[in-house]
Amino acid sequence: MSDVSLPQHAWPDGDTVVVQGPGLRAVVLPRRGGKIVSLRDDDGREWLAQPESPVGPPARPGDGFLAAEMAGWDECAPTIVACEVDDLTLPDHGSLWTAKGRAVGRTVTLVDDTLGFRFERSIEPSGRGLRFDYRVTTPTRTIPFLWAAHPQFAAPPGTIVRVPAHVTTAVDVLDPALPERPWDGATASIDDLDEGECRKVYVHPETPVFAASLSRRDATLSMRWSAACPYLGVWMERGLYRSGPVVAIEPSTSYFDALDVALAAGRTPTVSPEKPLAWTIWLEPDADRA
DSSP: OOOSSSOOOOOOOOOEEEEEEEEEEEEEEEEGGGEEEEETTTTOOOOOOOSOOOOOOOOOOTTTTSSSSSOOOEEOOOOOEEEETTTTOOTTTTGGSSSSOEETTEEEEEEEESOEEEEEEEEETTTTTTEEEEEESSSSSSEEOOEEEEOOOOOOHHHHHHHHTTEEEEEEESSSSOOOOOOOOHHHBBGOOOOTTEEEEEETTTTTTOOOEEESSSSEEEEEOTOOOEEEEEEEEESSSSOEEEEEEESSSSSSSSSSHHHHTTTTOOBBBOOEEEEEEOOOOOOOOO
């Protein structure tokens, strides 16, 4: 089946890593920051938003994220929002999405030249879908570290984000006052946004959460992750940066989008030569109706 109703543009040919799991297939471009450019289930359903304009060469350090493809799944580290930490400037959406990765088998390795960490992600078949295993190391010193997944999922009308029942409160992190709002149908639904609007919320930081799902009218994609990522951000956008609406379910090591903010709040881990950081995400599609 196909969900495509808008013009789509192919990713350029080049080195790819393809991982076929039970029920879900991932396609990765290592040289584009390890970007996952396709997550397609056995029914042919593409879960990731695809480029709406011709795709240019890979981004380079210093490029703005909004000028890139605005599609696929990127890894954001060591920050999402550009900031300064220890007199070092950390770029928009981090350094990994502009890094030229190296693939060995199903493992992509990326290196950050600012804080000096090594980032590895392996994708393996697992259960009814795929397992993503992450590991971050640093060779010489202890560093603060923020990571968030950045999958831009296609979100046709009727798409909602489901979270466990114990989640009751969200924080609007686009509002400088950081107001709290109930986690309800309006917060969770792409249909609650008008054309040209966006939303970014986090589950309240005092409420650890380790699962969420993207529920569309025709199917559901379930995500689970390990305890190293107790925070969850959700980005929704409808016609602001893309024609087609998207939802990003963003498990994270930190709260919230800027490493300097997370450091000041005491809500980000550190990585040292003696203490690497590792975590896992599991993805499983469910063809039953949401």
